[in-house]
Amino acid sequence: MKAGVDVGPTNTDAALLDDDGRVLATVKVPSRPDMPVANVRSALEKLKATDLTQVAVGLRGSATSVTRRRELRRVAVLRISGDSARAVRPLFGWPADLRDAVNAGAVIVDGGGGLERDDWTPLDRAAVSRFAAAMAGTAEAYAVVGLFSPLDAEQEQEAAELIRAEVGDMPIALSADLGSLGLLERENATILDAALSGFAQTVADGLGTLCPGAAVFVTRGDGTLMSLEHMSRHPGLSLGSGPASVLRGAGALTGLEDAVVADVGARRVRVGVLSGGFPEEAVGGARIGGVPVGFRIPGLIKVDRPVDDAELAEAVDRLQPGADRLPLVTVGGGAQAVQQGIHPEHGLAAGAIGAAVSPVGGFYERIVRLPDRAAVAAAMDAVMEEARAVAVLAGADPRQTVIIHADETQLDYLPGPFVKLRARAAGPPSRW
C-alpha cells in the first residue's frame, strides 16, 4: 500500500491507495504552521496505515522560505566560465533583500566549455581552492555553476572536491544535475538549491525516520517525484509542486490525460491544464522576485474567492486549446463551492492522491550540431539515455524508467542542422 500527503497552508490531506492505485481512504488534519514533518506525521497517524511501502509528500516549505527570506543559508557562488559570461555577474538582478539574505560571496574562475570539445578550457584549481578557503566561516553552502556543464559535469565535480578539501563536509549544489541550458537561470536555481539546503536537510531527515520500511518521496513542480536524497540536494525542484500534484490527482481520479483543472482552495481558485497526464508548464519557468530560475512549474490562472462564475469561466476558456475542447475537473478542499466541472470522488484530496500516483522524473537537454538529419536519431538516443539517468538519480526504478516526452527544435540564426534535443523520463519510485 502507498500513501500520499499534501501539506497545505490550512490543512494537510492524506490518502491511502492500494498498489493498483485505488483510493482506500482519505483524511484531513489541520496544518500547524512551519511544522511540515509533524503535519505529515499527524496525517499518517489519522490514516492508520500499516505496511506502507511508499509515501509521497507534497511540501510548500521551499516556496515559503524564499518568500519570507527565512531559513536560508548563506551561499558562496563559484562560477566556472573564464572570461565568457563575465558581463553579467552572479546574483545580478536579484531583489536586494533576497540577495542580502543569501549572498556570502561570488567569484568567476577560469574553466568551462562550449558546444565543441576544443571550446573547453581547464579549470583553475588554485582559484577554486583560494575562494573556498576565503569563504570558510562565512558561507554555509556552496553553489557551483560551470559554463555548458549539462554537457559535461566533470569540472563542477572537480571543483566540489576541491571545496571539500578546503572546508570539509559542506552542502554543495552542482548546476549540471538540473540538466538544462541557460546559464543565468541554472545559476539562479543552483544558488537557490544551496540556500534551501538547510531547510531541505531538516525536512529530509524528519521524513526519512517517519515511516520505517517505506520509501519516501517528495513532489516536484513538474508533476513528478524525487527521493529525499535528491530533494536535499535540489529543494528548488519542489517549487510549484503543490498545484502540480493537484493536477496529477485530478487526472488520476477521472482517468483523463487532458483536462482543465480548477483547484478550489480556501482563498482562491487555481486553474491549470493537464496535458498528456502532466501539468502544462508556465512559459519561462519559475521566477522569484522577477529573477528567472528555470524550474518547471505549472502555468496557472488564479481567481479570488468568492468565485465569480463569469470570471472563472473566462479563466477556464483562456486555458482551453479550443472552445470547450477539454473537460473541466473541479477539485480541492472548496470544490463544493463551484458548480461547474466534473467533481470526482475523493477530489478534496486530489493533491495527496496526485502525490501517491506520480512517477519519479528526470529531464535532460542538449544542443548538437549534426552532419545531417539522419544523425538525429542517434543523438536523441543519447539524450534520452541521459534523461533516464537523471530520473534514476532522482529515485526512479531503473528497470522501469521510460521516456515520456522527447522533442527537437532547430536553432534559429545558425546554418546547418543545429538542434536542441530534449527528453523527459519517468519511472515508478524505486523501492530501496
Add this chain to the structure above:
Amino acid sequence: MREITEDLLDDMARGAGILGTGGGGDPYVGKLLAREAIRRHGPVPLYSIDEVPADATVVPISTMGAPTVMLEKLPAGTEELAVLRALEAVIGRPATHIVPIEIGGMNSLIPIAAAAQAGLPLVDGDAMGRAFPEAQMVLPTLMGVRNTPMALADDKGNTLVVDAVSNHWAEKIARAACVRMGCQLSSADTVLRGSQLRDGLVPATLTLAEDLGRAVRLARAAHSSPVGAALAVLDGTELFAGKVVDVERRTTGGFARGTARLESSHGALELSFQNEHLLASRGGRTVATTPDLICVLDTESGEPVTTEALRYGLRVTVIGAPCDPRWRTPEGLELAGPRYFGYDCDYEPLAGRPS
C-alpha cells in the same frame, strides 16, 4: 539629446521584443548587459539623427548567432570594445557614435551596453526599422554602402576582420566564422558617416521601442488592452485574434521553416515563420508579408510571442505594422521580400494602406 538611464531599459526591452517580430533573441539578456554597463559607466547620451554632425563616424554594433546558445554563453562584456577597436584600426579613424543595426530583440539593447563601455553617445535609430536575420538586410545596402570592413570578435578574445566583395558575401563568411567561433559573435560593420544617416537609418526607433514598451506596461496597469496600446503606437492593423490550434516545424535545406494555424469564431489565419514571422494569410489570401512587421502578441498580456515559443493553445493577436517605405521599393523587396525567404508570393501592402 537625452540620456538612457537604467529605469528606461525595461520599457525599451519590452518594446524591442515586440518589434523583433518573433525573432531577434530575448531582449532580457541585452537588458541585463545594458543595465550592468550603465551601472558601471553611467547613463548613455542618445542623439537624434538631426543632432549628429555630418563628419561623424557612426558604427553599428550587434551580436550574431544563436540566441539559444547565448542564453548559456553570455558575453564576456569585452567583445563590443574588441570589435570597435578592430574596426577603428582598419578604417583609420575613431568611432564617434554607436547605433543599433536593428530594432528588435537583443540587438536593440546591446549597443546601449557597447556605448556605455566605449564612453560614446548612441544614435536614436537603426538600419532596418525592425529585425532581419542576415547582415546585408540593411538600408545602407540599398544606398550602395558596404557592410565591410566587418570586425567580429568572440568571448575568448579572437577577432577577425572581413573584407568581402559584396554585402551578401560578408554575411556568408561571418555566419561560417560564427559557427566555428562558438555560435555567438559580436560584430561592428556597415560604418556610416553622419551625412549618410538620413538615408541609412530609420529614425527614432529606440524611442519607438521605449514608447511601445511603456504603452503596453501602462495599459496592463490600467487593465485596458495592451494589444490596443501596441496597435496605437505602431500605427498597426489588427490582422487576427484567436488561438493557436496547430504548429508545424520542419527543416528544409538547412532552414527552419514553420507554420502555425490560428482559429477563432471569425475564421482562421495561417502564419508562416522562419527566424521571424514572415507571412500571414487568410483562406489562401495573403494579408501581410515581410518586410512589413508581423507581430504576434499574447492577447492577455501584450507580451511578444516568439517563433520558438509558438505552441498549441496560446491565445494571441496578430498585428501588421508598416515597414519603412524604402523596403517597399523593388530593390528593398529583392533584399527582404517574401521571395527572398523562399515564399512563392509577391509582397502585399497591408490591407487598407497605400503601397
